[in-house]
Amino acid sequence: MKRLAVVLLLIFVAVAAFAGEQAVCAVCGPREGAGFEPVKAHATHKGKAYAFCSVKCKVEFLKNPDEFLVTDEGKPAPAFALKTFDGKPVSLDDFRGKVVLLDFWGTFCIPCVKALPELQALHTKYASRGFAVVGVTVDDRAPMVQKATSRAKVTYPIVQATPAVWSAYKVNALPSLVLVGRDGRIVRRYGGEADRAAMLASIEQALGR
Amino acid sequence: MMLAALVLASVLHAPEECLPKGKAAVTAEYQGKTYGFRYDDCREEFLKDPERMSQLYDALLELQAEGQVVEAPRASLVPS
Helix, strand or coil, X not given: CHHHHHHHHHHXXXXXXXCCCCCCCHHHCHHHCCCCCCCCEEEEECCEEEEECCHHHHXXXXXXXXXXXXCCCCCECCCCEXXXXXXXXXXXXXXXXXXXXXXXXXXXXXXHHHXXXXXXXXXXXXXXXXXXXXXXXXXXXXXXXXXXXXXXXXXXXEEECCHHHHHHCCCCCXXXXXXXXXXXXXXXXXXXXXXXXXXXXXXXHHHCC | CHHHHHHHHHHCCCXXXXXXXXXXXXXXXXXXXXXXXCCHHHHHHHHHCHHHHHHHHHHHHHHHHCCCCCCCCCCCCCCC
């Protein structure tokens, strides 16, 4: 299965290259294939900040932000089986019956790093009610990730993203948060710098008052 | 209605086509900056949402300044 995914990915990249398409870049989402690159451009839309790995991605976003910010609320959250930097396996199944907030981030994304203490506070506050934050980082630089997470005193799991997971969750901007309900379905997505009050309300609602 | 939207979409120029080659035919101002366009419809689209469009044109100009070829996509690989 993994081999098939890699082959499909290579075919896609080859087709994209042949068609003269732009940079291969996971931050732009599945439309751009896969492969992780640092943030190189920023844009604001409706008061929220978004980060992109290329100016071309930013252009694509600004042409039609609403189409770019896809929604799949109510649909089953794509399953994943990833690993922490010390090799511990973490899957979505581990959180079955819990409300999970997936934080797609990278150390090169300043708003993402700034949000870490806040996410940790949420994780601590609601843990007893069946809530967990899972950080899914696009970063493969373990020391950078460890530095950022230890500075923010993060205790929730930080797993290393794969292009397949990044694409499955249609992450096309950073930061990107996905709230998954106890039933394993996507409750809400938050792109850019999320509206914290709205996010808290959704978490409370998902947990059941 | 759908037909009208299709006709309108086919008439409107892509942002890449709106960038002036040489002197701009029309201009618009936003937050103290002047943006030049090749066609009237480009200016009209810009003025409908200047906050978004100014960022879009700034990004296109940035690409142009880097020496990259800025042209409207011929076809999309994005599944609809």
